[in-house]
Amino acid sequence: MSDLECSEGSYCHATSKGPAHSRCQTCRRRKRRCHRDSMCCPGNRCSNDICVPDDDSFVSQRIPDADGHLNPLLKRKGWKKRERLEVKGTSGKGQVGDPCLRSSDCSDSLCCARHFWTRICKPVLREGQMDLPPERSHHGNSLVSILSRWNRQRDDNERNVLALNVLLLGDRQSGRSSVGNALIGGHEFQTDACVSGVSVTTECQVLRRNFPGYFRRQGAETDLTLRVIDTPAPPPRPLSVHELCPGGVHVLVLVVRADRSHDNSHLEKYVESLFGPEWRRHAILILTHSDYLEKAGLRPSVYLTQTTDWLEALSSEAAGGVLFLDNSRDWPLIRGRPLRDGVLRLSARNHHRAVKVRTEVSL
Template sequence: MTPDINEVHLNILLLGRPQSGKSATGNILLGSYEFESRLSLGSVTQSCELCQGRFSSFFRRNGREATLCVNILDTPAFPHSYLKASEVKNDIHEALLEKFQRGLDAVVLVLRADVAFSEEDFKCIQLELLDFEWRNYFYIIFTHHDRFEENGLKLEEQLSNAPRALKVLLESAKNRYHFVNSVAPWLHAEGRPVLEKLLSLSQQNKYKSLKFKPSASSLQHTG
């Protein structure tokens, strides 16, 4: 079957620490409650899970209405409450091989905006866990924006005084980030701006994906 040229697919990988709002962010992007997301003293997601969404007439391409299809891979948190780092790594690698044979279009790191960011967090995020050149595909989503709004604080001002480790991380993402309201009643309204930015990121990369190679634990550029 000939692929529809006015249908764009985005393969999105979600990463984050326990209780960062990673699965909730996946639901926001999909506009529906697909991933299990709840408060817990430990990690909720135990293995990788793929969910898909389809948004008709999401944007215009070549003078025509185009459909956006998103494939979102939620992953076990790192560090995990119950799984070893090697187990998390192997699960993600296997899921990438099975689910994202075409490659990755966005690597999304989910961080809580209302929790202090430390040097230890930065070390964990460097993901020796994944072993690939992710900077051109890297995006940061800050959750719990609502907590700041409730207290009359502006997150942009907070970022200007962020710890050095967080500033370095933002530089790695080329200052691509977005704030989401974790208790938004309308997921579609909260998710569309993020999807637009991830689509723009894919366009900047000329729709080229990061291809996962089974022979080596790395991801390389492919067209």
């Protein structure tokens, strides 16, 4: 049996049992696998083992008439020769909705894109726009339309900024100003040598530093702006802190020297009276001069188990944990980034909410 012995729309299929068991099978439609042209349905040909449209021929299919005879003149609807694209518009380029093969067939600001099983000219989408069907594009009050208009109206120069108030507290010569310099990445806070027991910082100092594109928030690059408040010792009154931070404090940094073992429990009492019991959720403990621990052969985890009871309790109460900083190195360049990351993580844990200063308390 051969393909000529099968009716139109069929081909001869040879089974694995041999030519004697060959039989006629229905032709294969477009995009089906094939080995020769006769395996493809009329109007198609076999190319690279795939049935593809035959653009160079016009094939008619014989359909039985009322008397049961085959009429080769009747043409099945849908088997048409692909015609050349009709150019539209005065520029000779396709307009929106016109069929196309490539983007060069479309007018300026249009591109050739897939639309269901065809390709048509569509507008080039900008950032923030969505490809919507024409029947939905006129609904101006839809959520997508509102978001698209909002994105177009936003200023390109507008940036997302997260501003945090960071309050530094600690005893004399504890290293508060050095921690502040590490946070802002500079040397603006004064840290000159001083007489033993005399603090360099005699009044509150406020410095602000912006870090462009520091992290991503909700899928967009966000600037981090730190407003660092360095306080003297003894600590200021609640009203003074409220004037410096009217919106509250996002992160409370408690600075303690690791090479001194005297009791600083009065610092915890001051913070409790200033912010209430909620201060623990916004606190992070910084132990400075950790280079002395390295010289003594103590690891940070071992040091916390051998220190005084109040410091061990404070390290467990601070929600931001404990950071050890080495004063023998360049603070802003080496220790600044980990400290800023710790401040940012703690603020994010509190959903960037600030703790308010209780001004009615008298110290």
